[in-house]
Amino acid sequence: MTEILRTGASGRTSFASLTGSGQLVLGVLLVALCLGISAAAPQFYSEANIIAILRQCALVLIVASGMTMLIIAAEVDLSVGASLAFVGCVGMAVLNATDSLALGLVSALAFAGAVGLVNGIVVTLLRVNSLIGTIGTMMMLQGGVYLFTREAVQNHHQLASFTALGAGYWGPLPIPVIFAVAIFALCAVTLRFTTIGRYLYAVGANERAVRLSGIRSARLKLAAFVVTGLCVGVAGLILASLMNAGQPTAGRGFELTVIAAVILGGTSLTGGSGSLFGTLLGVLVLKVIDNGIIILGWNQDLQMVVPGIIIILASYFDLLRSRHHA
Amino acid sequence: MHDDPTLFSDGAAPAIDIGVPALELRGIGKRFPGVLALENVDLTLEPGKVHALMGENGAGKSTLIKILAGVYQRDAGTMRIHGRDVAIRSPRDSLRQGIKVVFQEIALINEFSVAENIFLEGHPTDRLGSIDWRKIRTGCAELFERIGFAIDPMARTGSLPVSQQQMVEIARALAHQASIVVMDEPTSSLTPKEVKLLFTIIRRLTALGIAVLYVSHKLDEVFEIADTVTVLRDGRHISTRPIGSHTDDSLIQDMIGRRIVDLFPRQRGAAGSRVALSVRGLSTTHKLSDISFEARAGEVVGFFGLMGAGRTELAKAIVGYDPISAGAITVDGRTLAPHNTAVGVGLGIGLLSEDRKVEGLMGELPMYQNASLASLGRFARHGFVDAGRERQAVQGFVDRFRIKTPSLTQKVKNLSGGNQQKVLIARWLMRGLKVIVVDEPTRGIDVGAKSEIFSLIDELAGAGLAVVMMTSEMPELLGLSDRIVVLAEGRITATMSRQDATQEMILNAAIGAKGRTSHEFRH
Amino acid sequence: MSSVTDRALGPPPVWRRLIGRQETAAFICLVALLVFFSLTADNFFSTRNFTNVLGQASLTLIAGIGCAVVFISGEVDISIGSLLATVALPLIVIMNDTNSLLLGVAGAMAVGLAVGVINGFLSAYLGINSLIVTLGMMFTLRGGVYLYTGQRAIADDAGLDSFIALSDGRLFDVLPYSAVIAIILLGVFVYVLRFRRFGRQIYAVGGNREVARLAGYDVRRVKFTCFVISSLLATCSGIILAARVGSAQHIAGLNFEFQVVAATVLGGVSLSGGIGSLGGMTLGVLILQFLSNGLRGLSLPTEWQLVITGAIIIAAVALDELKRRRAHGD
Incomplete structure (x- = not known):
C-alpha cells in the first residue's frame, strides 16, 4: 500500500512539473521569439506593430476563450471560421438595412448564437461526433454565405460607432483588445471559480460519471457551444468593422488557428484538462510567429503551414503527456 | 496482396x-x-x-x-x-x-x-x-x-x-x-x-x-x-x-x-419499516421483464445473478440512467419521472457503478473534485464554488473513511482501488441519498480493502439508507444482505430472507432453467 | 421478444436484408433524383450528359475508394483535397522539364506515397487522432502549395497528347478515360475488399479492433496501409484533375475532401468502422454529382450543393448513430 502511495505521489509531482513546464516552455518560447524577431527586425517593437499584434491576438483570443471551454468539455467546433465570415455579412447587411448599430449587433450575435445552438443540438441530441458534425455545419455555412451574398457587403452608412468597434481606442488600448480581455477574464473566472466551470472539466473527464451524478451534461455542452458561437459573433463583428465590410471569404482556416492555439496552450483534446492562461500563451506565440513572418518579409503563405504543423505536434505532445500518466 | x-x-x-x-x-x-x-x-x-x-x-x-x-x-x-x-x-x-x-x-x-x-x-x-x-x-x-x-x-x-x-x-x-x-x-x-x-x-x-x-x-x-x-x-x-x-x-x-460469517461482523441493527424504494413491474426492451421489489430504510437488499442475468441492467434502470419500457420506480413515495438521473439524484437515489473507471472516476481530476461532484451545488453561492468549505467537507470524509491519499489534490487515478471506491461512496454520502444502488462494490479491490468496503456498506445501512446491492459473489451476498433476491435471464426467480437462504437455494434459483438440465447430467 | 424468435428461425428473406441496408436507400434516392431532373432540367437525360457526369464523378470516385477504405478501417482522412493540389506540382514541373508523362506521374506518386506514409505513421503507429492528423496535413499541404506557387497557376507547357487525353479523351468516343480508370480501380478494390485476406482484415479491424487483434491481425499495419492507399488514390484523382485544368492550381481540390466524405457517408459507409461497401460509396458519389449537375441544369447556384452536402453529412451520421443505439438497446 505504501508503495502505491509513493508512486502516486511521484506521479503527481511529475505531472505538476509537466503542465507547469509546458506553460513555462511556452513562455520562454514567446520571449525567445520576441527577442529573435526584434533582433532581426527592430520595427517589431514599434508601437504600431505591437498594437497590430494585439489586435490580431484579440480576434483569435475571443474565439479561443469559448473554444477552450468546449475542448475542456471534450467537444470541438470546426465551424467557427465559416461562421465568422457569415456573421460579418449578416451584421453588415442588417446595419445597412436599418442604420441601427444596436440592431446590427444584436442580429449578428443572435445569428452566431443560433449557429452555436445548432452545433450543440447536432452533437448532444443527434449524438453526432462534434468533429464531423461541425464540419457539416461548416460546409452549410460556407455554401450559405455565398447564397446570402456573392460579394463583400459594403458598409453603407459608415457609422462611427461601428468603425470604432474594430479600429477605435480606449485610452492607449485598441477596443478589440478590451473586448478580448473582458471575454477572456469572464471565461477564465467561469472555468476557475464557478460550478459551471467545474462541471465542464468533469464532463470532459468522464461524462458518464457526471450524468450518473445527476448533472445534465447535455445542457452543459449545449451551453458551451452557444457561448463559443457568441464569441464568434463578437469576433465576426470586430472583423467586419476592421475590414469595413462583410467578407464572405473571411475566416478561412481561422478554426485551425484557434484550435492550434488552444492545444498549444496545453488543453487536451480528450477533455477534462487545460486552462485559459495556456490558451492566452498559445495565441500570443502563434500570432507573434505570424507577425514575424510578415515583418521579416517571409512568404505570408507560411502562416497557413505553421498552424498545420503545430496542431499535429501539439496533439502528439498531448498524447505523450497522457500516456506518461496512464 | x-x-x-x-x-x-x-x-x-x-x-x-x-x-x-x-x-x-x-x-x-x-x-x-x-x-x-x-x-x-x-x-x-x-x-x-x-x-x-x-x-x-x-x-x-x-x-x-x-x-x-x-x-x-x-x-x-x-x-x-x-x-x-x-x-x-x-x-x-x-x-x-x-x-x-x-x-x-x-x-x-x-x-x-x-x-x-x-x-x-x-x-x-x-x-x-x-x-x-x-x-x-x-x-x-x-x-x-x-x-x-x-x-x-x-x-x-x-x-x-x-x-x-x-x-x-x-x-x-x-x-x-x-x-x-x-x-x-x-x-x-x-x-x-x-x-x-x-x-x-x-x-x-x-x-x-x-x-x-x-x-x-x-x-x-x-x-x-x-x-x-x-x-x-x-x-x-x-x-x-x-x-x-x-x-x-x-x-x-x-x-x-474461510467461513463467511467470520468475515463481516455485522454492526448495524435491524432494518426499519419505512419503504424507501419501490419498484413495480419494471421492464426494459432488451433484458429485464416485470421486476418488482421494495427496499426499506436501513435494509440491504442483495441481488444475486450469474453473468448476463441482468444485474447491471437493473442497477442502471433503477437510478434513471438507462431507459425503461414499462414500470414505475418510487423513491420515498415520489415517482422517478421523467426517467433520468437528474431527477433520480434529486429524489435521493444514486448508483455506485461496477465499472469505476468508465462510469465513476474522473481519473485526471483531483481526488477532492471526484468526491464533491454530486454535491458541488451545496458549496456554491451565486454559482461560485466556496473551495474552502468544499475541501473541508471532503477532508471530513477522508478522515472518517480512512482514505489513504497524500493530499486532497492527488489525481484520483493514482489511488488504489479500495481508496477509489471510498471516494465514490463519499461522493454519494456528501450528496445525502435515501437509496444507494451498489453494483459489484468490491470488484478489482484487494482482499484487505474488501472488508473495509463491506463495513462501509454496513455503516450506510446503519445510517438509515436503503442499500440495493448487485453481486455475483456469494460471501458478499450472504454476509451483507437482509434480504436476497435472485435474478436469472432478466427476471426475479426467488426472494428470500437472509435467515432462510442457503447457497444451494440461491444457486438453483440463479441457474434457473439451465440448472434443471445440468442436474439431469448428474443423475 | 418476437424479433428474437424471428431471428432464431433463420436468416431473414433477401428483400428484408436489402431493406435494412443504406445502399438500398441510396439507390432509391439516386433513381428519384434522375427521374426528377429528367422531368425538370433541360438536356439532363442524354447519353452525352450521363457520360459527362461519369467523367466528372471519376475524381470523387477514385478518391472515394480510398476514403471508404480508411473509413472501414475505423479512421478518417481529410487531407485528400489538399493532396490533389500538392501532387499536381511535381507532375507538371517534372513534365515541363522532361517531357515525360511517366516521370511526372512517378513524381506525383512519390509525393502521394510520402503523405500517406506520414498520415499512417502518425495515426496508426503513434496513435494521434486521425482527424487531427489529416486536418493538420490538409493545412500544411495547402500552405505548402501556396508557398511554392505564389498563388499562381503553373501551366502545363509540355502539352503531351497522352496527358491531355486524360482529360478529354474518350474510350470508343463514348466513355471518358478518367471514368474508365475509375471503373478499373473500383473493380480492383471491390476484389481486394471481398477476396483478399487484407480486405477482410480491414473490415475486421474497423468492426472490432480487439477481436481483430485476438485473431492475430496486425491492427496498426492494416490501418497504416489504408492511409497509404487513400493517399495514392487521391494522387490519381489529382493527376486527372491537373490534366483537366491543364495546370497545377493552388486552389485545386478545395473542399474536395468534404464532398468525398459526404458521398462516402451517404453511401452507407459507417464512420465508426467495419460497415460499408464500395458499391454504396459509388451510389453516394453519383447522387451528389447528379445533384450538382441537375442544379446547374435548373440554373440554381451550385453553392446549394455545399449546403446540401453538409446537411447530408450530419443526417447520415445521426442516422448511423441512431441505428447503433437501437442495436445496443440504449
Missing part, C-alpha cells in the same frame, strides 16, 4: 506427445496498479485431458487466461508448451503456439457471416491467394453438421442470439488447429441443449489429444467434464487435485477458504 502466412494456423498443427505436458506454467505473477492479480501460480495441462480452473470472481482466472491469450504479459514465471520454453507477447504469438482461447465476452466480428468468423484466423485461399468463399461456406457447414449444430453459416453473426454466438465462438476452436483450447465460462449464456452439445465438443477435442482448460465456477459442470481441478483464490494457487478426490464441499472450501 498483403498475405502473411505466419498469421495462420497451418504451421501449428498439434504435435502431440503423450508423455510431455501440453502446457506448463511455473510461478506466474502479474501485477496491476494497486492490485496483485496473480502471485506464483502453477498450472499443468496434459494432452487429451480436461483441466478445470476454478475460483470466485477476482480469483485471477481471467488474468491467467489473458496471459495465455497474449492480451497481458506475465511479470514473473515461466511458460512451456510441449516441453519448449515460449514467450507470448501478443495474441498472434499465442495463436502461433497453438493456443485457442474461447472468451466469455464474445470475440466475433458482428458484421461478418458466421462462416467467415469461423475462419477468422485464416481465410482459406486458392492458389492465387484469393479467398475461397465456397470453401468457407462448405467448411463451416460440414463442421456444424459434424458436431450437430443448427445455425445458418451465412447468417450475419450480430443478428444471432448471444447463446448461438457463444456456440460459434466455441466451434471456432475446432476449425482452428489448436493443441490447447481454453474456455472461459463457456456456458454462461448457453441453453441446456447447447451445454450438452458443448460437452460433446469438448470430448471430441480431448479424443484428438487436445488439452482443454475449462474455466468455470459452476460445480455441476466441473464434476461432469473435468479430469483435474485447480483452484485459485485471491490470485494464488490453492490446490490441484483429480476431480475424483473432490466433493462439492471440498471444492467450495478451497474456493472460499
Whole structure:
C-alpha cells in the first residue's frame, strides 16, 4: 500500500512539473521569439506593430476563450471560421438595412448564437461526433454565405460607432483588445471559480460519471457551444468593422488557428484538462510567429503551414503527456 | 496482396506427445496498479485431458487466461508448451503456439457471416491467394453438421442470439488447429441443449489429444467434464487435485477458504419499516421483464445473478440512467419521472457503478473534485464554488473513511482501488441519498480493502439508507444482505430472507432453467 | 421478444436484408433524383450528359475508394483535397522539364506515397487522432502549395497528347478515360475488399479492433496501409484533375475532401468502422454529382450543393448513430 502511495505521489509531482513546464516552455518560447524577431527586425517593437499584434491576438483570443471551454468539455467546433465570415455579412447587411448599430449587433450575435445552438443540438441530441458534425455545419455555412451574398457587403452608412468597434481606442488600448480581455477574464473566472466551470472539466473527464451524478451534461455542452458561437459573433463583428465590410471569404482556416492555439496552450483534446492562461500563451506565440513572418518579409503563405504543423505536434505532445500518466 | 502466412494456423498443427505436458506454467505473477492479480501460480495441462480452473470472481482466472491469450504479459514465471520454453507477447504469438482461447465476452466480428468468423484466423485461399468463399461456406457447414449444430453459416453473426454466438465462438476452436483450447465460462449464456452439445465438443477435442482448460465456477459442470481441478483464490494457487478426490464441499472450501460469517461482523441493527424504494413491474426492451421489489430504510437488499442475468441492467434502470419500457420506480413515495438521473439524484437515489473507471472516476481530476461532484451545488453561492468549505467537507470524509491519499489534490487515478471506491461512496454520502444502488462494490479491490468496503456498506445501512446491492459473489451476498433476491435471464426467480437462504437455494434459483438440465447430467 | 424468435428461425428473406441496408436507400434516392431532373432540367437525360457526369464523378470516385477504405478501417482522412493540389506540382514541373508523362506521374506518386506514409505513421503507429492528423496535413499541404506557387497557376507547357487525353479523351468516343480508370480501380478494390485476406482484415479491424487483434491481425499495419492507399488514390484523382485544368492550381481540390466524405457517408459507409461497401460509396458519389449537375441544369447556384452536402453529412451520421443505439438497446 505504501508503495502505491509513493508512486502516486511521484506521479503527481511529475505531472505538476509537466503542465507547469509546458506553460513555462511556452513562455520562454514567446520571449525567445520576441527577442529573435526584434533582433532581426527592430520595427517589431514599434508601437504600431505591437498594437497590430494585439489586435490580431484579440480576434483569435475571443474565439479561443469559448473554444477552450468546449475542448475542456471534450467537444470541438470546426465551424467557427465559416461562421465568422457569415456573421460579418449578416451584421453588415442588417446595419445597412436599418442604420441601427444596436440592431446590427444584436442580429449578428443572435445569428452566431443560433449557429452555436445548432452545433450543440447536432452533437448532444443527434449524438453526432462534434468533429464531423461541425464540419457539416461548416460546409452549410460556407455554401450559405455565398447564397446570402456573392460579394463583400459594403458598409453603407459608415457609422462611427461601428468603425470604432474594430479600429477605435480606449485610452492607449485598441477596443478589440478590451473586448478580448473582458471575454477572456469572464471565461477564465467561469472555468476557475464557478460550478459551471467545474462541471465542464468533469464532463470532459468522464461524462458518464457526471450524468450518473445527476448533472445534465447535455445542457452543459449545449451551453458551451452557444457561448463559443457568441464569441464568434463578437469576433465576426470586430472583423467586419476592421475590414469595413462583410467578407464572405473571411475566416478561412481561422478554426485551425484557434484550435492550434488552444492545444498549444496545453488543453487536451480528450477533455477534462487545460486552462485559459495556456490558451492566452498559445495565441500570443502563434500570432507573434505570424507577425514575424510578415515583418521579416517571409512568404505570408507560411502562416497557413505553421498552424498545420503545430496542431499535429501539439496533439502528439498531448498524447505523450497522457500516456506518461496512464 | 498483403498475405502473411505466419498469421495462420497451418504451421501449428498439434504435435502431440503423450508423455510431455501440453502446457506448463511455473510461478506466474502479474501485477496491476494497486492490485496483485496473480502471485506464483502453477498450472499443468496434459494432452487429451480436461483441466478445470476454478475460483470466485477476482480469483485471477481471467488474468491467467489473458496471459495465455497474449492480451497481458506475465511479470514473473515461466511458460512451456510441449516441453519448449515460449514467450507470448501478443495474441498472434499465442495463436502461433497453438493456443485457442474461447472468451466469455464474445470475440466475433458482428458484421461478418458466421462462416467467415469461423475462419477468422485464416481465410482459406486458392492458389492465387484469393479467398475461397465456397470453401468457407462448405467448411463451416460440414463442421456444424459434424458436431450437430443448427445455425445458418451465412447468417450475419450480430443478428444471432448471444447463446448461438457463444456456440460459434466455441466451434471456432475446432476449425482452428489448436493443441490447447481454453474456455472461459463457456456456458454462461448457453441453453441446456447447447451445454450438452458443448460437452460433446469438448470430448471430441480431448479424443484428438487436445488439452482443454475449462474455466468455470459452476460445480455441476466441473464434476461432469473435468479430469483435474485447480483452484485459485485471491490470485494464488490453492490446490490441484483429480476431480475424483473432490466433493462439492471440498471444492467450495478451497474456493472460499474461510467461513463467511467470520468475515463481516455485522454492526448495524435491524432494518426499519419505512419503504424507501419501490419498484413495480419494471421492464426494459432488451433484458429485464416485470421486476418488482421494495427496499426499506436501513435494509440491504442483495441481488444475486450469474453473468448476463441482468444485474447491471437493473442497477442502471433503477437510478434513471438507462431507459425503461414499462414500470414505475418510487423513491420515498415520489415517482422517478421523467426517467433520468437528474431527477433520480434529486429524489435521493444514486448508483455506485461496477465499472469505476468508465462510469465513476474522473481519473485526471483531483481526488477532492471526484468526491464533491454530486454535491458541488451545496458549496456554491451565486454559482461560485466556496473551495474552502468544499475541501473541508471532503477532508471530513477522508478522515472518517480512512482514505489513504497524500493530499486532497492527488489525481484520483493514482489511488488504489479500495481508496477509489471510498471516494465514490463519499461522493454519494456528501450528496445525502435515501437509496444507494451498489453494483459489484468490491470488484478489482484487494482482499484487505474488501472488508473495509463491506463495513462501509454496513455503516450506510446503519445510517438509515436503503442499500440495493448487485453481486455475483456469494460471501458478499450472504454476509451483507437482509434480504436476497435472485435474478436469472432478466427476471426475479426467488426472494428470500437472509435467515432462510442457503447457497444451494440461491444457486438453483440463479441457474434457473439451465440448472434443471445440468442436474439431469448428474443423475 | 418476437424479433428474437424471428431471428432464431433463420436468416431473414433477401428483400428484408436489402431493406435494412443504406445502399438500398441510396439507390432509391439516386433513381428519384434522375427521374426528377429528367422531368425538370433541360438536356439532363442524354447519353452525352450521363457520360459527362461519369467523367466528372471519376475524381470523387477514385478518391472515394480510398476514403471508404480508411473509413472501414475505423479512421478518417481529410487531407485528400489538399493532396490533389500538392501532387499536381511535381507532375507538371517534372513534365515541363522532361517531357515525360511517366516521370511526372512517378513524381506525383512519390509525393502521394510520402503523405500517406506520414498520415499512417502518425495515426496508426503513434496513435494521434486521425482527424487531427489529416486536418493538420490538409493545412500544411495547402500552405505548402501556396508557398511554392505564389498563388499562381503553373501551366502545363509540355502539352503531351497522352496527358491531355486524360482529360478529354474518350474510350470508343463514348466513355471518358478518367471514368474508365475509375471503373478499373473500383473493380480492383471491390476484389481486394471481398477476396483478399487484407480486405477482410480491414473490415475486421474497423468492426472490432480487439477481436481483430485476438485473431492475430496486425491492427496498426492494416490501418497504416489504408492511409497509404487513400493517399495514392487521391494522387490519381489529382493527376486527372491537373490534366483537366491543364495546370497545377493552388486552389485545386478545395473542399474536395468534404464532398468525398459526404458521398462516402451517404453511401452507407459507417464512420465508426467495419460497415460499408464500395458499391454504396459509388451510389453516394453519383447522387451528389447528379445533384450538382441537375442544379446547374435548373440554373440554381451550385453553392446549394455545399449546403446540401453538409446537411447530408450530419443526417447520415445521426442516422448511423441512431441505428447503433437501437442495436445496443440504449
